[in-house]
Amino acid sequence: MDERGLHRLIGTIIDPERLDDDCAVIPCGDRLMVASTDMLHETTDFPAGMTDWQIGWMATAVTLSDVASMGAAPGEVLLAVGLDRPERLSGIMEGARDCCTRFGAELVGGDLDAHRELTIVSTGLGLVAPEHLVRRRGARPGDVIAVTGPLGEAEAALAGYDRHRRELLEPQPRVREGQALGRAGVSAMMDISDGLVLSLHDLLAVNDCGFSVDTARLPLPAGVPEDEGRELALYGGGDFELLFTAPPDILPVPGVEARVIGEVIPERTVLADGEPLERRGYLHEWKG
């Protein structure tokens, strides 16, 4: 069973509409609070050579990216840290704090535990006006599909293209862009952490329309041969860009660099250059 199969199982226990988005949405006075929680741990999430500071930064960036993908302004971050060695704590906490500071959030607390394998769970809270909240559901035929930056860079770094190591190890969540896109009225949004194709399939699962991309328009990772770059851009995980749909007339959104890569279509399918795109990418799989 893969991660999405287990998510379907969870949908029999939690209100399934709650599971459609990157964050839970909670009333908070006249605004909405969004809340996201993400688990990262050494063997699967922290590439070899990563510093403790980078680990703290990444654990925080992951949850800030989820907050951004709803159009919300980040507020507070909590960090639960399961430490294999106590001397790692200060680097991790400093990385988390610096990431919060960089993106206007505050590290307000957490939990500390001893663990055989370094394990970090970040929880991010953010606020958004109800009219600026963006969900995964909301795409309409005729909307364009766009992304906020190059795709496949993190995976390119893992494949040995060292010029992309910073994108892999010190990812920059699109916090400012997410809020600007929400205010501008984009119709659907999510972040692309599991790769573009899986993300398009995730949008497919909660919308009543389909998604057609033109691979010639994909912003590819620099310095990678084109064929390989296109593969990385389609299937590579670990990117922190936002994927969104929008009525064409609201683009460009001032201050947001975004690339149109396709359009929303009435047929419920995911296409690349007119051909159906297989649903694959960066998924945790349990064997057996």
Place this chain on the structure above:
Amino acid sequence: MDERGLHRLIGTIIDPERLDDDCAVIPCGDRLMVASTDMLHETTDFPAGMTDWQIGWMATAVTLSDVASMGAAPGEVLLAVGLDRPERLSGIMEGARDCCTRFGAELVGGDLDAHRELTIVSTGLGLVAPEHLVRRRGARPGDVIAVTGPLGEAEAALAGYDRHRRELLEPQPRVREGQALGRAGVSAMMDISDGLVLSLHDLLAVNDCGFSVDTARLPLPAGVPEDEGRELALYGGGDFELLFTAPPDILPVPGVEARVIGEVIPERTVLADGEPLERRGYLHEWKG
């Protein structure tokens, strides 16, 4: 370095006042939101023989207890689950959902990961009117010290007193009691998950007064010889009772069973029957 030593280190990175309480406190319209996150994992937190349903229940109860200890009403719970075997998920999620339902919270989302060791991080959010928020700081000489129920039961179960297995494996957070005590105006509060003595020392660390308990007044675990029971009540971890201080004239609080066990004193020390109480209990320690 023990857990509290590491907490002091964190206090050089996070605003130390943020670390005084069981929850972070966040403005939310005309109310306050409290947020708590707790990591539990198989080897240290789930006693042998515990079912997956009980694991999900406990992981949720831990964070609801933190919310309750601030006087807040629980709202939403998020669960990040690092699964060693996928077939455990449904039991865990059902236990979490049932605990939420029992205490008026809603399980609204989370994250799912594969992990060598079952690891669960629960995050709880709650709301409270600013005037009913209770912190660890606030005790005043002349206040009484009280607890909401018997102490040492969880540790008694670990010591083989099977009549207390339910308290160990299916703990009942004092959600209703926490809110009633907040509305009644208790002066300081926390939950006792690390044992009474450590909790009193935690109160000592953030208050300008001291805490004197009378061991003859401790509510002991039933069915345990008195000497052993007193030891368990003082030092045993895993209880989910609330420890609070209050002006004597507001007790009893209607609907809340509580036992007065001592009084707040001007001297900054923790005493039992007039003798200083060593700061020990259930702490994660890193050797070496």
